[in-house]
Amino acid sequence: MFKAIFTNSFGILFSRILGFIRDLLTASVLGANVYSDIFFIAFKLPNLFRRIFAEGxxxxxxxxxxxxxTKKSLxxxxxxxxxxxxxLFITLLVNLVPELATKALAIGFDDKTVELAAPFVAINFYYLSFIFIVTFLSTLLQYKHHFATTAFATGLLNISLIGALLLSxxxxxxxxxxxxxxxxxVGGALQLVVHIIAIQRVGLLKIIIGGFKYFNKKALHVKxxxxxxxxxxxxxxxxxxTAQVSAFLDTWLASFLAAGSISYLYYSNRVFQLPLALFAIATSIAIFPRVARFIKNNEHEKALAYMQKxxxxxxxxxxxxxxxGFILSDEIVKILFQRGAFSEVDAVNTSFVLQMYLIGLLPFGLNKLFSLWLYASQxxxxxxxxxxxxxxSNIVLSLALISPMGAGGLALASTISGxxxxxxxxKVFGTKQFLDIITSKKALYWLLAAVLFTFFLLWFKDFINGYI
Known part of the structure; x- marks a missing residue:
């Protein structure tokens, strides 16, 4: 189990390091303004679909x-x-009426900004077809317990975007x-190429070819x-x-706020997503195939043992x-983003939003784990x-908190809904099963580690502030 988790984690870490380099360049080159908002809006919907398909x-x-x-190929x-x-139909539709798609993404944008953003929304949507095929192939690779290609391939998107920033x-x-x-x-196309190579190497290409070969003749067999x-x-x-739609709603509502608010949400969410992806998503992906097989074979004790670990x-x-992250949020944002067009005011605003997101990191991450039990159990x-x-609850809280707290209120609303x-x-997983997991000596060690780590962080915060 842990080998698969660490394979995923290292791959995601590699991708996220490249992602932070990309974000550093984006913040430096574009800053937090109407054009950075336009790009994040343009990439928002295809990225939303990616997260729903790839991670959901x-x-x-x-x-x-x-x-x-019984007929896996077909x-x-x-x-x-x-x-x-x-x-493909949705992509064609967006390219035919990009202004309507843009307006739906950012209803707070005025007509001039919508006109500026529409062509970029249409271009970004081509990514969606690539990433669906990648997701389909990566799921087949998971069936063979091959995780490395998918984990590392996301870095190709970041490499492509870094190249685009350097060229422009x-x-x-x-x-x-x-x-x-x-x-x-281009990043989506590169991801597709490496997945096709991986599918061929693990011997799954013949399954796909066989499915297409007999598709018309035997399709009724899998009806x-x-x-x-x-x-x-x-x-x-x-x-x-839920998390992806909540993030989408955050962006939509933030388009009514001052320029830069969408970017504050984006940059802070990028930091928040690092531990979530590096550990929670990596763990869920790694253990899901085995948990699904254990539950299918009525081996619930083995499945629960995996869940407990x-x-x-x-x-x-x-x-x-x-x-x-919470205690060092100011320092993290300053080190990562405060340079070039990204000002000190931008750093302060982003830090506050980051803290509001981080309050919900633990429930969001653990929810990834327990929800897979629900899906494996159908x-x-x-x-x-x-x-x-x-x-x-997220919608109600967002509307209630956006006025007094701005972008930070939107982040806090997502956290509470998490x-x-x-x-x-x-509750659906089973309250008794959950209590059996947490009522052990490990809980005391966990709390002790939290207290000691808090004291260390407070000391480290004072120490690092002397060098920033």
């Missing part, structure tokens, strides 16, 4: 269904064709955004399996997308990350209900 609904429904399928290709057709440095802001938008598309998949998938989209690993790492409808309650989602997920 598709993988967590397709993998158990694929495991249970089933996988049938699902692939259906989804790719839908995504010194150009007008609209030219820089143009380069960045095509950089997103029932496909129907069950579709029935589970749409609740899974809703149940697995993963819980204490995640709880410790995320607790330390929360304390470290409890998609219950997961969808939990997501609905969480999203409603707590609610975690509590409800644990």
């Amino acid at each position: 609904a598709f993988t967590q429904v397709f993998l158990p269904s694929f495991t249970r399928s 089933f996988s290709v049938h699902i692939f064709v259906i989804f790719l057709s839908i995504i 440095k010194g150009s007008a802001d609209d030219v820089i955004v143009y380069y960045l938008s095509w950089g997103v598309v 029932e399996e496909t129907r069950v998949f579709r029935k589970q998938f749409f609740p899974a989209i809703w149940g697995n997308s 993963a819980f204490w690993f995640l709880a410790t790492i995320l607790m330390l990350s929360t304390l470290g 409890l998609q409808i219950k997961a969808a209900k939990i997501a609905s309650y969480s999203l409603i 707590f609610l989602s975690f509590i409800l997920t644990v």
Whole structure:
């Protein structure tokens, strides 16, 4: 288990380091202004779809269904064709009416800003087709317990964007955004290439080729399996997308605030997402195939043993990350972003938003772990209900907190909704099972580590401030 977790973690760390380099360059070259807001808006919806597919609904429904399928080639290709057709249609629609798509993404933008942003929204949407194919192939690789390619491949997107920033440095802001938008598309194409190579090396290419070869003749043989998949998938989209939809709503509401607010949310969320991806998502991806197989074979004790190991690993790492990030938020933002066009005021505002996000790191991360139990147990409808309650609370709290707290209020609203989602997920997982996990001697060591680490951080904060 831990080998797979660390493989994912190192790959994600590699990608996130490149991502921070990209963000440093973006902050330095573009700063926090209307053009940086335009790019983040343009990339928001395809990136939202990426997170839903790659880290959520598709993988967590397709993998158990694929495991249970008696005709894996036909089933996988049938699902692939259906989804790719839908995504290509959406991409065509966005390119035909980019102004409407842009207005939907940022309703607070005035007509002039919408006109500026629309071409970039259309370009960024080409990324969506690439990333769906990548997600489909990465799920097949997970079935073979091959995680390295997907974990490291995300770095190719960041390399592409870094290249775009370096090539466009010194150009007008609209030219820089143009380069960045095509950089997103090139990054998606590069990810696809390495996944095709990995699929061929692990011997899965013949499954895909066989599925296409007999697709027309034998498609009816997987009709029932496909129907069950579709029935589970749409609740899974809703149940697995709360955090992403919340982030989308944050951006939408922030478009009504002062220029730069969308960028404050973006930069702070990038820092927040690092430990979430590095540990919570990496752990969930690593243990999901085995947990799904254990539950399928009615080996619940083995599944719970995996969950317990993963819980204490995640709880410790995320607790330390929360304390470290919250106490050192000013220093983190200054070191990472405060240079060039990114001012001290921008750093202060971003730091506050980061703190509001970090309060929810532990429940968000642990929710990733416990929600996979729901999907492996095919409890998609219950997961969808939990997501609905969480999203409603986020909307209400966002509207209540945006006026007194600005962008920080939007981040805090997402955090509170994350707590609610975690509590409800644990209830479905089983309160007794959860208490069996946390009522042990490890809980005392965990609390002691939290206290000692807090004292260390307070000392380190004073120490590091002398050098900033």
